[in-house]
Each structure stands twice: as structure tokens, then as C-alpha cells.
Amino acid sequence: xxxxxxxxxxxxxxxxxxxxxxxxxxxxxxxxxxxxxxxxxxxxxxxxxxxxxxxxxxxxxxxxxxxxxxxxxxxxxxxxxxxxxxxxxxxxxxxxxxxxxxxxxxxxxxxxxxxxxxxxxxxxxxxxxxxxxxxxxxxxxxxxxxxxxxxxxxxxxxxxxxxxxxxxxxxxxxxxxxxxxxxxxxxxxxxxxxxxxxxxxxxxxxxxxxxxxxxxxxxxxxxxxxxxxxxxxxxxxxxxxxxxxxxxxxxxxxxxxxxxxxxxxxxxxxxxxxxxxxxxxxxxxxxxxxxxxxxxxxxxxxxxxxxxxxxxxxxxxxxxxxxxxxxxxxxxxxxxxxxxxxxxxxxxxxxxxxxxxxxxxxxxxxxxxxxxxxxxxxxxxxxxxxxxxxxxxxxxxxxxxxxxxxxxxxxxxxxxxxxxxxxxxxxxxxxxxxxxxxxxxxxxxx
Numbered sequence: 197x198x199x200x201x202x203x204x205x206x207x208x209x210x211x212x213x214x215x216x217x218x219x220x221x222x223x224x225x226x227x228x229x230x231x232x233x234x235x236x237x238x239x240x241x242x243x244x245x246x247x248x249x250x251x252x253x254x255x256x257x258x259x260x261x262x263x264x265x266x267x268x269x270x271x272x273x274x275x276x277x278x279x280x281x282x283x284x285x286x287x288x289x290x291x292x293x294x295x296x297x298x299x300x301x302x303x304x305x306x307x308x309x310x311x312x313x314x315x316x317x318x319x320x321x322x323x324x325x326x327x328x329x330x331x332x333x334x335x336x337x338x339x340x341x342x343x344x345x346x347x348x349x350x351x352x353x354x355x356x357x358x359x360x361x362x363x364x365x366x367x368x369x370x371x372x373x374x375x376x377x378x379x380x381x382x383x384x385x386x387x388x389x390x391x392x393x394x395x396x397x398x399x400x401x402x403x404x405x406x407x408x409x410x411x412x413x414x415x416x417x418x419x420x421x422x423x424x425x426x427x428x429x430x431x432x433x434x435x436x437x438x439x440x441x442x443x444x445x446x447x448x449x450x451x452x453x454x455x456x457x458x459x460x461x462x463x464x465x466x467x468x469x470x471x472x473x474x475x476x477x478x479x480x481x482x483x484x485x486x487x488x489x490x491x492x493x494x495x496x497x498x499x500x501x502x503x504x505x506x507x508x509x510x511x512x513x514x515x516x517x518x519x520x521x522x523x524x525x526x527x528x529x530x531x532x533x534x535x536x537x538x539x540x541x542x543x544x545x546x547x548x549x550x551x552x553x554x555x556x557x558x559x560x561x562x563x564x565x566x567x568x569x570x571x572x573x574x575x576x577x578x579x580x581x582x583x584x585x586x587x588x589x590x591x592x593x594x595x596x597x598x599x600x601x602x603x604x605x606x607x608x609x610x611x612x613x614x615x616x617x618x619x620x621x622x623x624x625x626x627x628x629x630x631x632x633x634x635x636x637x638x639x640x641x642x
Contacts, residue, residue: 199299202306211327212353213278216552216578220380224357228322229329233362235312236333239340243273244485245363246348246478249355249392250371252526253405253471256463256503257371258350260475264497265346266290268489273339273347275360277328280505280629281636287335289342297338305334328352332359346487354381356394367481368396368424369474370404372467373411374525375554389414400424401484403433403477405470425484427452427477435473437466440537442509449473452480454491460499464507465533472498505628507533510635515540515618516610518632520625522550524557530622531561540618542567546605548627549585550578558623559589566620568595568612572605574626602630 197205212218233240246261248254255276265272274288287297309330317324325333332352339347346366351358354377373389381388389411396402402424404415412428419426427433438446438458447469449456461472476498479489507530508518515538521530534543545566549555563569569589571582582598589596599605602621609619621631 197303197307197310199303202303205306205310206327206330209325209327209330213328214577216379216550220354220377221357224354224359225322226357226359226361228320228325229332229359229362231320231322232316232325232329232333233336235316236309236337239333239336240363242340243344244346245365246346246367246369247351247360247363247365247395248349248369248371249351249358249395250369250405251374251376251388251392252523252529253371253467253474254350254369256468256471256506257369257405257475257478258348259503260463260472260498260501261369261478262288262290262348263501264475264479264489264494265348266294267493267497267500270487271343271345273335273342273344275332275335275339275347276350277352278625278629280625281633283331286331287338289339289344301338302334305337309334309337326359329359351392351395353377354394355392357391358395361395364397365395365400366485366487367478368400368402369478370402370407370415371471371474372405372525373407374523375557376523377552379552385410386414390418393418396422396424398422398424401481402426403474403481404428405474406430427481429470429473429477433473433477435469437469440464442515442537445469447472449476451476453483454480456491456495459495461501462499463501463503464509464537465529466536467529467533468506504632505625510631511619513615514613517618517620518628519620519622520628521558521562521622522553522624524554524561527558527561527622531565534565534618534620538618541614541616542618544609544613544617544619545569546572546602546609546619546621546627547585547623548572548574548582548602548605549580549623550574550576550626551580552578553624555580555585555588559592562620562622563589563592563594566594568597570597570599570605570608572599572602572627574602574624574630576624576626579624579626602627603634606631606634
């Protein structure tokens with residue numbers, strides 16, 4: 197089997213990241229994932245795991261944790277979603293060097309599981325597995341083969357029914373919970389929080405970011421029911437911003453056990469300081485499992501964290517910034533970060549949003565700071581057409597243009613911008629990923 201054939205085979209499984217209209221509660225079945233893994237020898241039971249749920253910041257928090265543990269002698273794996281350019285990005289290991297799974301390894305895994313998957317799909321009383329379930333199983337197999345000590349796992353969607361929720365983690369993280377996927381997780385913060393808190397296990401150690409009061413109440417209630425030990429940013433863990441610049445920010449953290457003065461983060465925005473503080477609390481909590489990480493490794497790991505597509509500066513004069521803000525809370529955090537960190541004359545906004553996102557909430561935060569808006573769409577069936585976006589936001593009375601695709605939108609923005617301006621490309625991780633892919637292709641062509 198070639199790499200292309202392996203990709204074609206994996207793509208034959210339904211990918212709910214590309215579908216918006218389905219019944220989440222009826223479709224997602226942990227029993228199917230458990231049966232799938234049982235047939236593969238339960239690879240997820242061969243390593244320890246750290247499990248992260250939330251609405252925003254969970255990928256960044258995972259990246260901070262992975263980067264910290266990478267500084268130690270711990271063999272660590274990282275599983276995140278979605279990817280930006282290539283879905284091999286979703287599976288990483290830290291040793292003997294930091295890397296993603298390679299093509300040959302992915303082909304080997306697909307060859308190993310194909311016969312079983314074909315039989316499972318035809319005979320399973322649970323129905324055919326999804327792409328995410330199959331790829332999660334491949335990640336667990338890869339981590340087993342690579343003999344990782346700890347895998348850092350990001351929940352795909354929700355928590356309670358997510359394919360990753362078959363693990364028994366040594367520490368659980370809950371990043372900020374806000375409104376997103378309301379058609380699947382519920383229309384209230386309480387219902388969304390309940391789904392996310394579904395990853396909390398009996399007698400677990402839980403570290404939570406700062407939350408809305410309604411979310412905090414839900415986390416406390418579930419933690420009490422599960423007899424879990426809970427630590428919270430703002431109550432047991434504290435952070436203090438010191439300085440912000442376009443390439444880094446300096447901050448202090450007072451953790452559960454230690455103080456960490458003058459930490460440096462390459463990830464920008466106050467929200468990333470909150471994510472870093474949550475990650476530090478999670479890493480410190482490993483002490484309860486007899487895994488101690490030194491303050492030096494924590495500081496070095498924070499400094500070396502790499503997480504593209506989140507307030508990522510890819511150009512200067514003009515500033516060109518990528519960010520995957522795709523709900524109201526993320527757009528608000530992005531707006532605040534842009535204002536706090538960057539100086540510019542005009543802001544040209546390149547905006548593409550998936551149809552199942554909070555389009556109005558995103559626009560309400562980003563349209564007011566824009567001098568001109570270029571509406572676009574990613575190459576994804578869930579993308580809202582740029583014409584519909586323009587019509588939806590016409591009351592903002594902004595100068596605007598419509599582009600057929602991301603490549604065209606980026607070119608138009610670059611032609612429009614003066615050296616003292618700022619181009620912000622956002623609204624969807626798919627838009628950000630396509631922009632990065634365009635830049636990589638241009639770099640390859642020289």
C-alpha cells in the first residue's frame with residue numbers, strides 16, 4: 197500500500213469534521229470505540245495519559261504540556277485535532293527527536309489494521325467507525341509501538357462521547373468553556389459544560405482554567421460526584437502578565453507547589469498566559485503520581501512551545517497575522533490581543549467562517565476593528581460562502597470585497613496593505629491552514 201492509498205482508505209470513513217448536519221448524541225458511541233480498540237489489543241492501556249477538554253485553548257494547553265514534558269527524560273506523545281496543513285500533524289512524539297508520524301509509519305499502521313477494520317465495519321453492531329475514531333485508534337497504536345510514557349490527548353468534540361474518552365488519565369485538564377457546537381452539545385453553558393466534564397473520572401486529578409460561574413458550578417458538582425481532586429486557575433494557580441511584544445510575552449506564575457518568575461512564552465495574547473498557567477498546574481499535578489518535573493524544565497518548555505496558527509506573526513511591514521479564532525470568545529480574545537500588542541494604521545481583515553460557528557459573535561468582535569474586510573471561504577463543505585458573509589455583515593458598513601478562495605483573499609489583502617498596516621487572517625483554522633499551505637508551497641518553489 198502506498199501513502200496515497202493509505203490516505204484514500206482512511207478517507208473512506210465518514211469525517212464529521214467536514215459534516216455539519218448530523219445528530220451528535222445519536223451518532224457518537226463510546227461502546228464502538230471501546231470495541232474497536234479491544235480488537236486492536238487495547239493499545240491505550242499501555243501508556244499513561246493526560247486528557248484535555250474545553251472550548252478554547254485546549255490545543256495550546258496541550259502544546260505547552262507536551263513542550264514541557266519534552267524537556268524531561270519522559271517519552272511523550274501528543275494527539276491533537278484538527279490539523280492545519282497535513283493530518284500527520286495530529287500525531288507527534290518527542291524522542292529521539294520531536295517529530296510527527298511519518299508517511300512510512302502511517303502506511304505500516306494502516307496495513308496492520310485494514311483487515312480488522314474491514315471486518316469490524318461489516319459486522320459491528322455499533323455501526324461503521326468514523327475517520328476520527330479510526331485515526332485516534334492509529335494514534336494509540338503508534339504511541340504503544342513507540343513506547344511513550346505519557347500521551348497528551350486533546351478531546352476532538354465535547355468530551356463525554358468523544359473517541360478519546362476511553363482512557364483513564366492520570367491528570368485531566370479543562371480549558372475555558374464557552375458557546376460552540378451548540379447544535380450538538382446544547383444551547384446553554386451548563387449543557388456544554390456537562391458534556392465537557394464527561395471526561396472526569398472517579399478519584400481523578402482535575403485542573404481547570406478560569407471559567408464562567410455557571411461552568412465552575414458544573415465542574416465543582418461533577419468533581420464532587422466523582423470524588424476528584426480539583427485545582428483551579430485563579431484559586432490555586434495564579435498568573436501575572438509583565439510585558440508583551442510581537443514576538444514574546446513575559447509573565448509570572450504561582451503554581452500549586454512552586455513559583456515561576458519571568459517566564460517567556462512565544463504564544464501571544466493574555467489568553468495564552470492563562471493556557472500556560474493551566475498547563476503548569478497540570479504538569480505540577482503529576483507529582484501526585486510520583487512524576488516530578490523541575491522548574492527549569494517547565495520554564496524551558498514554555499519558552500520553546502511551538503503551536504502555529506494562533507496569533508502567529510508570518511510577516512512584517514505590513515504585519516501579517518494568522519489566528520484560528522472560530523467562536524465569539526476566541527474572537528474577543530484575539531481582538532484584545534491585537535490591540536494590546538500591535539501598532540498599525542489600518543487593519544485589513546481576511547475572514548472566512550464555517551457555517552456551524554457563531555458567525556455573528558465572531559463578526560461583532562472583529563468587524564469593528566477592521567478598516568476593510570475581505571470575505572473568503574476555505575475548501576471545506578462547512579464553509580459559509582463569502583457572499584453570504586458579506587450580506588450578513590452589511591450593517592457594519594465596512595469597505596469590503598469578496599474572494600473565491602483563501603489564496604485570492606491573501607493576495608488581495610497584500611496588494612491593499614501599506615507597510616504600516618496589519619493584515620489579520622482568521623475566522624477558521626481551515627482558513628489558517630490553507631494560508632500556511634500556500635506559504636509553504638511558495639517557499640518550496642523558491
